[in-house]
Amino acid sequence: RKFLKSLIRKQPQDLLLVIGTGVSAAVAPGIPALCSWRSCIEAVIEAAEQLEVLHPGDVAEFRKKVSKDRDLLVVAHDLIRKMSPRTGDTKPNFFQDCLMEVFDNLEQHIQNPAVLQSILRLMERGTMVLTTNYDNLLEIFGQQQGKPMESLDLKEKDKVLQWARGHMKYGVLHIHGLYTDPCGMVLDPSGYKDVTQDPQVMEVLQDLYRTKSFLFLGCGETLRDQIFQALFLYTVKNKVDLEHYMLVLKENEDHFFKLQADMLLHGIKVVSYGDCFEQFPEYVQELSAQICKQRSP
Structure with missing residues (x-):
């Protein structure tokens, strides 16, 4: 299997993982x-x-x-x-x-923890993680492994600033909130006016999009997600200078190559993990193993 050298030669601390529903679906297929x-x-x-x-x-x-x-x-x-x-x-x-x-009793439904293990390995080496998911499978699994995992949402300004500055190694930012917190549930940017109108928070978040390579895992809809757009896509200029990556399923060649061309305009390189979803976990494991092999400069 070939990987883009520009991706696997990244240092883990230069990456920010954006986790979508595909990751949860791979880990707990029993919860539709x-x-x-x-x-x-x-x-x-x-x-x-x-x-x-x-x-x-x-x-x-x-x-x-x-x-x-x-x-x-x-x-x-x-x-x-x-x-x-x-x-x-x-x-x-x-x-x-x-x-x-x-989402009752999530921890009992973890069937394929390998993807989470790969993500944790990257986190150990300094990779940051944000998610559009409501579930906390990653945090549950990390805690089982003895890691001091922490969930945060955009309503917690001080924590978000800490996380964005890299001071929360095992912090997972839920940009839509978490199902366990009644106040954090948000689906459109108006719910986050406090954040989007706070220059300090917006600046540190946009700085991440300019200085880190975002790696989208299991994110079908994320780029159409209004909150993600409000935080990163519409506010950061000169996207073509950026280098982000998105793993996608290649079901249809024409669609795939069109997506590839479209996404380059956003500074995102689209990479196929295979032509069926079952190949996703293995690809993520191999990819993370390759990145973790990098020696710190």
Whole structure:
């Protein structure tokens, strides 16, 4: 298997991993809600129906939207709104109860920890990690390995600054929040006005996009994610000077090469890990092993 030399010759501390649903799907295939945005939203709707926190008419309406709509983030956002106070506040809300129902006993569902092990090895050597996922599989696994893992979200300004400056070796930044924290659940940038309008926080976050190589793992939708865009994509100029990497499934050659060309404009090199999802864990393990072999300069 060939790897891009420009990627495997990076020092671990020069990388920032962006973890998407693909990682959770590989680690805990038994939980459908972890496999994709669509299945997560479907599972939340089902939980809402069982817990009776969503009107049956709304349940039917959202099911229809999930099957038809391409922009699932908008659907998810509407779903959160529907289960939150009409004032627009994020708490108290029933959405969190639904997520807790969906993600119950996560640690019992870790079937393929090898991907998490690879990520931890990189973290040990200074790689930073942020995720769009609501689950904390990585932190659970790291704690089992005796690592002082810490979850943080964008509402915790001091911690975010600490993390962004590299002072939180085992910190995992959840840019949408974490299912265990009712206040941190956010799907659109308006929920993070405090962050996006705070020049100090925005500067350290954008500095990361300019100075680190982001490596997107299991991220199908991340670049269309409004929060990710607000934090990094739309605010950092001269993207072509950057060098980021994205691992993707190559299902269709034309689509793959078009994506490759499009992403170069964002300073992102698209790399295929194979033509079926089963190849993803092995690729991540090999890739991380290659990077960990690098001697510090």
